[in-house]
Amino acid sequence: MGPVRWAVSTRSPGRRKTPRVDVRDALRRRRMTRAFDGTPVDEPTIADLCESALRAPTAGNARGVATVVLAGTEGARRYLEAATDAAWRATSPRAAGLLAAGGAVVVLCDPPAYAARYADLGAWPVPYWFGDAAFATMSLLLLCEEAGLAACFLGAFRREREVLSLVAAPEGLRVFGAVLLGGAAPGRRSASLDRPGPTRAARVIRGAFATG
Ligand SMILES: Cc1cc2nc3c(=O)[nH]c(=O)nc-3n(C[C@H](O)[C@H](O)[C@H](O)COP(=O)(O)O)c2cc1C
Secondary structure (H helix, E strand, C coil): CCCECCCCCCCCCCCCCCCCCCHHHHHHHCCECCCECCCCECHHHHHHHHHHHCCCCCHHHCCCEEEEEEEHHHHHHHHHHHHCCHHHHHHCCCHHHHHCCCEEEEEEECHHHHHHHCCCCCCCCCCHHHHHHHHHHHHHHHHHHHHCCEEEEEECCCCHHHHHHHCCCCCCCEEEEEEEEECECCCCCCHHHHCCCCCCHHHCCCCCCCCC
Protein backbone atom coordinates (compact mmCIF):
# COMPACT_ATOMS: atom_id res chain seq x y z
CA MET A 1 0.00 0.00 0.00
CA GLY A 2 1.29 3.51 -0.82
CA PRO A 3 1.52 6.38 1.64
CA VAL A 4 -1.72 7.47 3.27
CA ARG A 5 -3.01 10.80 1.97
CA TRP A 6 -5.81 12.97 3.27
CA ALA A 7 -9.01 11.02 3.60
CA VAL A 8 -10.75 14.34 4.24
CA SER A 9 -9.14 17.64 3.28
CA THR A 10 -9.17 20.44 5.82
CA ARG A 11 -8.44 22.86 3.02
CA SER A 12 -11.94 23.04 1.66
CA PRO A 13 -12.50 26.22 -0.33
CA GLY A 14 -14.82 28.65 1.40
CA ARG A 15 -16.84 28.10 4.54
CA ARG A 16 -19.07 25.06 4.79
CA LYS A 17 -22.62 25.47 6.03
CA THR A 18 -22.71 22.08 7.74
CA PRO A 19 -19.92 20.59 9.82
CA ARG A 20 -17.84 17.97 8.00
CA VAL A 21 -17.36 15.87 11.08
CA ASP A 22 -19.50 15.42 14.12
CA VAL A 23 -17.32 16.10 17.15
CA ARG A 24 -19.32 13.76 19.36
CA ASP A 25 -18.86 10.95 16.86
CA ALA A 26 -15.15 11.61 16.59
CA LEU A 27 -14.84 11.57 20.39
CA ARG A 28 -16.86 8.38 20.63
CA ARG A 29 -14.95 6.54 17.88
CA ARG A 30 -11.45 7.60 18.87
CA ARG A 31 -9.34 4.91 20.50
CA MET A 32 -5.64 4.59 21.15
CA THR A 33 -4.24 2.11 18.61
CA ARG A 34 -1.19 0.12 19.67
CA ALA A 35 -0.97 -2.12 16.62
CA PHE A 36 -0.31 -0.46 13.25
CA ASP A 37 -0.17 -2.08 9.82
CA GLY A 38 3.04 -0.57 8.40
CA THR A 39 1.38 1.89 6.00
CA PRO A 40 3.58 5.00 5.79
CA VAL A 41 2.04 8.46 6.18
CA ASP A 42 3.82 11.18 4.23
CA GLU A 43 5.30 14.36 5.67
CA PRO A 44 2.91 16.89 4.03
CA THR A 45 -0.09 14.97 5.38
CA ILE A 46 1.25 14.88 8.94
CA ALA A 47 2.43 18.51 8.79
CA ASP A 48 -1.03 19.58 7.62
CA LEU A 49 -2.65 17.79 10.56
CA CYS A 50 -0.19 19.43 12.95
CA GLU A 51 -0.85 22.88 11.56
CA SER A 52 -4.56 22.45 12.18
CA ALA A 53 -3.98 20.96 15.64
CA LEU A 54 -1.96 24.02 16.60
CA ARG A 55 -5.14 26.09 16.33
CA ALA A 56 -5.81 24.80 19.84
CA PRO A 57 -5.90 27.52 22.51
CA THR A 58 -2.67 28.54 24.19
CA ALA A 59 -2.52 30.49 27.45
CA GLY A 60 -2.12 34.20 26.80
CA ASN A 61 -1.62 33.27 23.16
CA ALA A 62 1.92 32.34 24.16
CA ARG A 63 2.02 29.67 21.44
CA GLY A 64 4.68 27.75 23.32
CA VAL A 65 3.86 24.39 21.75
CA ALA A 66 5.66 22.88 18.74
CA THR A 67 5.23 19.63 16.87
CA VAL A 68 8.02 17.72 15.17
CA VAL A 69 6.95 15.59 12.21
CA LEU A 70 8.76 12.27 11.80
CA ALA A 71 7.12 10.88 8.68
CA GLY A 72 6.89 7.31 7.50
CA THR A 73 7.60 4.07 9.29
CA GLU A 74 11.23 5.21 9.48
CA GLY A 75 10.09 8.30 11.44
CA ALA A 76 8.07 6.19 13.87
CA ARG A 77 10.99 3.81 14.31
CA ARG A 78 13.44 6.66 14.99
CA TYR A 79 11.09 8.07 17.62
CA LEU A 80 10.63 4.70 19.35
CA GLU A 81 14.36 3.99 19.29
CA ALA A 82 14.95 7.29 21.10
CA ALA A 83 12.03 6.98 23.53
CA THR A 84 12.39 3.33 24.54
CA ASP A 85 15.30 1.04 25.28
CA ALA A 86 16.43 -1.94 23.23
CA ALA A 87 15.42 -4.44 25.94
CA TRP A 88 11.85 -3.11 25.94
CA ARG A 89 11.67 -3.24 22.14
CA ALA A 90 12.94 -6.82 22.16
CA THR A 91 10.56 -8.11 24.82
CA SER A 92 7.38 -6.01 24.94
CA PRO A 93 4.39 -7.61 23.21
CA ARG A 94 3.44 -4.08 22.12
CA ALA A 95 6.72 -3.16 20.43
CA ALA A 96 6.14 -4.70 16.98
CA GLY A 97 2.69 -3.13 16.62
CA LEU A 98 3.94 0.32 17.60
CA LEU A 99 7.02 0.02 15.36
CA ALA A 100 4.66 -0.48 12.40
CA ALA A 101 3.20 3.03 12.81
CA GLY A 102 3.28 5.16 9.66
CA GLY A 103 4.77 8.22 11.33
CA ALA A 104 5.18 10.08 14.59
CA VAL A 105 4.62 13.57 15.92
CA VAL A 106 6.64 14.67 18.93
CA VAL A 107 4.80 17.33 20.92
CA LEU A 108 7.10 19.79 22.64
CA CYS A 109 6.43 22.73 24.90
CA ASP A 110 8.47 25.78 25.77
CA PRO A 111 8.19 26.81 29.45
CA PRO A 112 10.38 29.93 28.99
CA ALA A 113 7.83 31.28 26.47
CA TYR A 114 5.22 31.31 29.27
CA ALA A 115 7.62 32.81 31.79
CA ALA A 116 8.18 35.66 29.31
CA ARG A 117 4.46 36.08 28.62
CA TYR A 118 3.48 36.01 32.31
CA ALA A 119 6.47 37.76 33.83
CA ASP A 120 4.34 38.88 36.78
CA LEU A 121 3.04 35.44 37.71
CA GLY A 122 5.86 34.06 39.84
CA ALA A 123 5.05 30.47 40.86
CA TRP A 124 3.08 28.18 38.52
CA PRO A 125 0.47 26.17 40.40
CA VAL A 126 -0.73 24.76 37.05
CA PRO A 127 2.01 24.74 34.38
CA TYR A 128 0.29 26.20 31.35
CA TRP A 129 2.81 24.72 28.91
CA PHE A 130 1.71 21.16 29.59
CA GLY A 131 -1.95 22.19 29.44
CA ASP A 132 -1.42 23.85 26.08
CA ALA A 133 0.45 20.81 24.78
CA ALA A 134 -2.48 18.63 25.87
CA PHE A 135 -5.00 20.84 24.03
CA ALA A 136 -2.95 20.60 20.84
CA THR A 137 -2.43 16.86 21.24
CA MET A 138 -6.15 16.17 21.68
CA SER A 139 -6.86 18.30 18.62
CA LEU A 140 -4.36 16.19 16.67
CA LEU A 141 -6.01 12.95 17.84
CA LEU A 142 -9.42 14.21 16.68
CA LEU A 143 -7.97 15.34 13.34
CA CYS A 144 -6.48 11.86 12.88
CA GLU A 145 -9.92 10.41 13.52
CA GLU A 146 -11.40 12.74 10.91
CA ALA A 147 -8.71 11.76 8.41
CA GLY A 148 -9.28 8.04 8.97
CA LEU A 149 -5.90 7.55 10.60
CA ALA A 150 -5.37 5.41 13.67
CA ALA A 151 -3.33 7.09 16.40
CA CYS A 152 -1.82 6.53 19.81
CA PHE A 153 -0.52 9.05 22.31
CA LEU A 154 2.59 7.97 24.18
CA GLY A 155 3.45 9.78 27.39
CA ALA A 156 6.93 11.08 28.12
CA PHE A 157 7.85 9.14 31.21
CA ARG A 158 11.41 8.20 30.24
CA ARG A 159 14.32 9.15 27.96
CA GLU A 160 13.30 12.77 27.48
CA ARG A 161 16.90 13.81 26.80
CA GLU A 162 17.20 11.26 23.97
CA VAL A 163 13.97 12.46 22.34
CA LEU A 164 15.02 16.13 22.59
CA SER A 165 18.33 15.20 21.03
CA LEU A 166 16.66 13.22 18.20
CA VAL A 167 14.77 16.34 17.08
CA ALA A 168 17.61 18.79 17.89
CA ALA A 169 15.29 20.74 20.20
CA PRO A 170 16.50 24.17 21.26
CA GLU A 171 17.54 24.60 24.92
CA GLY A 172 14.66 24.82 27.40
CA LEU A 173 12.06 22.82 25.49
CA ARG A 174 10.30 19.91 27.19
CA VAL A 175 8.73 16.79 25.69
CA PHE A 176 5.00 16.43 26.37
CA GLY A 177 4.68 13.15 24.50
CA ALA A 178 4.23 11.81 21.01
CA VAL A 179 1.45 10.70 18.71
CA LEU A 180 2.06 7.65 16.54
CA LEU A 181 -0.25 7.45 13.55
CA GLY A 182 -0.99 5.25 10.58
CA GLY A 183 -3.21 2.39 9.54
CA ALA A 184 -4.64 0.13 12.22
CA ALA A 185 -3.78 -3.58 12.31
CA PRO A 186 -6.06 -6.01 14.07
CA GLY A 187 -4.86 -5.88 17.65
CA ARG A 188 -5.74 -6.97 21.11
CA ARG A 189 -8.12 -4.82 23.14
CA SER A 190 -6.16 -2.78 25.65
CA ALA A 191 -6.46 -4.07 29.22
CA SER A 192 -6.69 -0.44 30.36
CA LEU A 193 -10.16 -0.21 28.81
CA ASP A 194 -11.50 -2.86 31.18
CA ARG A 195 -9.91 -1.43 34.31
CA PRO A 196 -12.59 -0.68 36.88
CA GLY A 197 -13.18 3.00 37.51
CA PRO A 198 -15.83 5.66 37.83
CA THR A 199 -18.27 6.11 34.96
CA ARG A 200 -18.30 9.30 32.92
CA ALA A 201 -21.67 10.24 34.43
CA ALA A 202 -20.21 9.93 37.94
CA ARG A 203 -17.52 12.41 36.94
CA VAL A 204 -20.02 15.08 35.98
CA ILE A 205 -20.55 16.82 39.32
CA ARG A 206 -23.57 19.05 39.46
CA GLY A 207 -22.71 22.02 41.64
CA ALA A 208 -20.55 20.31 44.29
CA PHE A 209 -19.37 16.86 45.33
CA ALA A 210 -21.70 15.06 47.70
CA THR A 211 -20.53 15.27 51.30
CA GLY A 212 -21.01 12.96 54.27
C1 LIG B 1 -1.23 11.70 29.54
C2 LIG B 1 -1.45 10.36 28.86
C3 LIG B 1 -0.41 9.48 28.73
C4 LIG B 1 -0.58 8.26 28.07
N1 LIG B 1 0.50 7.47 27.87
C5 LIG B 1 0.33 6.31 27.19
C6 LIG B 1 1.47 5.50 26.89
O1 LIG B 1 2.61 5.85 27.20
N2 LIG B 1 1.26 4.34 26.22
C7 LIG B 1 0.01 3.96 25.80
O2 LIG B 1 -0.11 2.90 25.19
N3 LIG B 1 -1.08 4.71 26.06
C8 LIG B 1 -0.95 5.88 26.72
N4 LIG B 1 -2.04 6.68 26.96
C9 LIG B 1 -3.36 6.24 26.48
C10 LIG B 1 -4.30 5.78 27.59
O3 LIG B 1 -3.87 4.57 28.14
C11 LIG B 1 -5.70 5.65 26.99
O4 LIG B 1 -6.12 6.92 26.54
C12 LIG B 1 -6.72 5.08 27.97
O5 LIG B 1 -6.39 3.77 28.32
C13 LIG B 1 -8.14 5.09 27.40
O6 LIG B 1 -8.19 4.42 26.15
P1 LIG B 1 -8.73 5.15 24.82
O7 LIG B 1 -7.94 6.44 24.67
O8 LIG B 1 -8.49 4.17 23.74
O9 LIG B 1 -10.19 5.43 25.05
C14 LIG B 1 -1.87 7.91 27.59
C15 LIG B 1 -2.92 8.81 27.72
C16 LIG B 1 -2.72 10.02 28.33
C17 LIG B 1 -3.89 10.98 28.42
